[in-house]
Amino acid sequence: MTEKKLLNRSDYKKFYSMTSRWRDNDVYGHINNVTYYSYFDSAVNQYLIENSNLDIQKSDVVGYVVHSNCNYLSPISYPELIDTGIIVIKIGNSSVTYGIGIFKSGETKVSAYGEFVHVFVNRSEKKPVPIPEKILKSLKQILI
Numbered sequence: 093m094t095e096k097k098l099l100n101r102s103d104y105k106k107f108y109s110m111t112s113r114w115r116d117n118d119v120y121g122h123i124n125n126v127t128y129y130s131y132f133d134s135a136v137n138q139y140l141i142e143n144s145n146l147d148i149q150k151s152d153v154v155g156y157v158v159h160s161n162c163n164y165l166s167p168i169s170y171p172e173l174i175d176t177g178i179i180v181i182k183i184g185n186s187s188v189t190y191g192i193g194i195f196k197s198g199e200t201k202v203s204a205y206g207e208f209v210h211v212f213v214n215r216s217e218k219k220p221v222p223i224p225e226k227i228l229k230s231l232k233q234i235l236i
Contacts, residue, residue: 097205098179098191098193098202098205099165099193099201099202099205100200100201100202101175101177101193101195101199101200101201101202102200103177103179103191103193103236104177104178104179104191104193105177105178105179105233105234105236106139106177106178106179106234107175107176107177107178108134108135108138108139108175108176108178109173109174109175109176109197110131110134110173110174110176111171111172111173111174112168112169112170112171112172112173112174113170114170114171116170117169117170121169122167122168122169123167123168123169123170123172125162125164128162128164128194128204128206129160129162131174131176131192131194132160132162132176132190132192132206132208133157133208134176135176135177135178135192136155136178136190136192136208136210139178139230139234140155140227140230143230143233144224144226144227144229144230145226146227151215152214152215152216153212153213153214153215153221153223153224153227154212154213154215155188155210155211155212155213156210156211156212156213157208157209157210158187158209158210158211159207159208159209160206160207160208160209161206161207162204162205162206163204163205163206164203164204165201165202165203165204165205166201166203167203168194168196168203168204172196172197173196173197174194174195174196174197175194175195175196175197176192176193176194176195177192177193177194177195177202178190178191178192178193178234179191179234179235179236180231180232180234180235180236181207181235181236183223183228183231183232183235185222185223186211186212186213186220186221186222186223187209187210187211187212187220187223188209188210188212188223188231189207189208189209190207190208190209190210191205191206191207191236192205192206192207192208193205212224212227
Protein backbone atom coordinates (compact mmCIF):
# COMPACT_ATOMS: atom_id res chain seq x y z
CA MET A 93 0.00 0.00 0.00
CA THR A 94 1.20 3.45 -0.79
CA GLU A 95 2.37 5.48 2.19
CA LYS A 96 0.27 8.43 1.06
CA LYS A 97 -3.35 8.04 2.02
CA LEU A 98 -5.53 9.20 -0.84
CA LEU A 99 -8.41 10.62 1.19
CA ASN A 100 -9.53 13.71 -0.74
CA ARG A 101 -11.24 14.22 -4.08
CA SER A 102 -8.35 16.50 -5.08
CA ASP A 103 -5.95 13.52 -4.84
CA TYR A 104 -7.50 11.91 -7.95
CA LYS A 105 -7.20 12.87 -11.62
CA LYS A 106 -10.09 11.06 -13.36
CA PHE A 107 -13.61 10.25 -12.17
CA TYR A 108 -16.37 7.90 -13.26
CA SER A 109 -19.90 8.05 -11.88
CA MET A 110 -22.34 5.21 -11.34
CA THR A 111 -25.41 4.55 -9.28
CA SER A 112 -25.26 1.86 -6.63
CA ARG A 113 -27.54 -1.09 -7.29
CA TRP A 114 -30.09 -2.71 -5.00
CA ARG A 115 -28.06 -5.93 -5.02
CA ASP A 116 -24.96 -4.05 -3.80
CA ASN A 117 -26.45 -3.70 -0.31
CA ASP A 118 -26.00 -6.39 2.29
CA VAL A 119 -28.13 -7.40 5.26
CA TYR A 120 -26.61 -4.56 7.30
CA GLY A 121 -28.08 -1.94 4.96
CA HIS A 122 -24.87 -0.74 3.33
CA ILE A 123 -22.87 -1.67 0.27
CA ASN A 124 -21.06 -4.93 0.91
CA ASN A 125 -17.28 -4.75 1.09
CA VAL A 126 -16.65 -7.04 -1.89
CA THR A 127 -18.70 -4.78 -4.16
CA TYR A 128 -16.12 -2.00 -3.92
CA TYR A 129 -13.68 -4.16 -5.88
CA SER A 130 -16.12 -4.29 -8.80
CA TYR A 131 -16.30 -0.49 -8.69
CA PHE A 132 -12.47 -0.38 -8.82
CA ASP A 133 -12.38 -2.79 -11.77
CA SER A 134 -15.12 -0.95 -13.67
CA ALA A 135 -13.43 2.46 -13.34
CA VAL A 136 -9.97 1.23 -14.34
CA ASN A 137 -11.25 -0.68 -17.35
CA GLN A 138 -13.44 2.22 -18.46
CA TYR A 139 -10.36 4.45 -18.32
CA LEU A 140 -8.27 2.00 -20.37
CA ILE A 141 -11.03 1.49 -22.95
CA GLU A 142 -11.64 5.23 -23.39
CA ASN A 143 -8.03 6.43 -23.25
CA SER A 144 -6.02 3.51 -24.67
CA ASN A 145 -8.57 2.07 -27.10
CA LEU A 146 -8.26 -1.20 -25.20
CA ASP A 147 -10.50 -3.88 -26.70
CA ILE A 148 -11.16 -6.14 -23.73
CA GLN A 149 -12.27 -8.97 -26.01
CA LYS A 150 -9.70 -8.80 -28.81
CA SER A 151 -6.54 -6.98 -27.67
CA ASP A 152 -3.38 -9.10 -27.74
CA VAL A 153 -2.35 -7.63 -24.38
CA VAL A 154 -4.68 -7.47 -21.37
CA GLY A 155 -4.31 -6.48 -17.73
CA TYR A 156 -4.70 -9.13 -15.03
CA VAL A 157 -5.41 -8.02 -11.48
CA VAL A 158 -2.69 -9.40 -9.21
CA HIS A 159 -3.35 -7.36 -6.09
CA SER A 160 -6.06 -5.17 -4.63
CA ASN A 161 -6.89 -3.73 -1.25
CA CYS A 162 -9.55 -1.45 0.15
CA ASN A 163 -9.89 0.67 3.28
CA TYR A 164 -13.43 1.54 4.36
CA LEU A 165 -14.00 4.85 6.13
CA SER A 166 -17.74 5.53 5.90
CA PRO A 167 -20.67 3.46 4.65
CA ILE A 168 -22.54 3.95 1.40
CA SER A 169 -26.04 2.55 0.88
CA TYR A 170 -28.43 2.05 -2.01
CA PRO A 171 -29.52 4.22 -3.70
CA GLU A 172 -26.47 6.44 -3.98
CA LEU A 173 -24.68 8.16 -6.84
CA ILE A 174 -21.01 7.17 -6.52
CA ASP A 175 -17.93 8.82 -8.02
CA THR A 176 -14.90 6.58 -8.45
CA GLY A 177 -11.63 8.51 -8.69
CA ILE A 178 -8.49 6.98 -10.17
CA ILE A 179 -4.81 7.85 -10.44
CA VAL A 180 -1.66 5.93 -11.28
CA ILE A 181 0.76 5.60 -8.38
CA LYS A 182 3.51 3.54 -10.01
CA ILE A 183 4.37 2.20 -13.45
CA GLY A 184 6.70 -0.77 -13.87
CA ASN A 185 7.80 -2.65 -16.98
CA SER A 186 4.69 -4.85 -17.14
CA SER A 187 2.69 -3.62 -14.14
CA VAL A 188 0.82 -0.56 -12.98
CA THR A 189 -0.47 0.38 -9.53
CA TYR A 190 -3.64 2.46 -9.47
CA GLY A 191 -4.98 4.46 -6.55
CA ILE A 192 -8.77 4.35 -6.32
CA GLY A 193 -11.17 6.42 -4.23
CA ILE A 194 -14.91 5.88 -3.80
CA PHE A 195 -16.92 9.02 -3.05
CA LYS A 196 -20.56 9.79 -2.48
CA SER A 197 -21.45 12.23 -5.24
CA GLY A 198 -20.47 15.76 -4.26
CA GLU A 199 -18.44 14.68 -1.21
CA THR A 200 -14.79 15.73 -0.92
CA LYS A 201 -13.69 12.95 1.47
CA VAL A 202 -13.49 9.31 0.39
CA SER A 203 -15.85 6.69 1.74
CA ALA A 204 -13.31 4.02 0.74
CA TYR A 205 -9.91 3.97 -0.94
CA GLY A 206 -7.35 1.44 -2.01
CA GLU A 207 -5.01 0.09 -4.65
CA PHE A 208 -5.48 -2.06 -7.70
CA VAL A 209 -2.50 -3.61 -9.52
CA HIS A 210 -2.55 -4.82 -13.13
CA VAL A 211 0.12 -6.95 -14.75
CA PHE A 212 -0.13 -6.81 -18.52
CA VAL A 213 0.09 -10.19 -20.21
CA ASN A 214 -0.05 -11.63 -23.68
CA ARG A 215 -3.61 -12.90 -23.99
CA SER A 216 -2.70 -16.21 -25.66
CA GLU A 217 0.39 -17.13 -23.61
CA LYS A 218 -0.67 -15.52 -20.30
CA LYS A 219 2.91 -14.31 -19.74
CA PRO A 220 3.88 -10.78 -18.61
CA VAL A 221 4.84 -8.37 -21.37
CA PRO A 222 5.96 -4.73 -21.37
CA ILE A 223 3.06 -2.29 -21.18
CA PRO A 224 2.10 -1.36 -24.76
CA GLU A 225 3.01 2.21 -25.74
CA LYS A 226 -0.60 3.34 -26.26
CA ILE A 227 -1.58 2.11 -22.79
CA LEU A 228 1.61 3.49 -21.23
CA LYS A 229 0.90 6.93 -22.69
CA SER A 230 -2.61 6.98 -21.19
CA LEU A 231 -1.35 5.76 -17.79
CA LYS A 232 1.20 8.58 -17.65
CA GLN A 233 -1.65 11.10 -18.07
CA ILE A 234 -2.95 10.21 -14.59
CA LEU A 235 0.39 9.43 -12.91
CA ILE A 236 1.05 11.28 -9.66
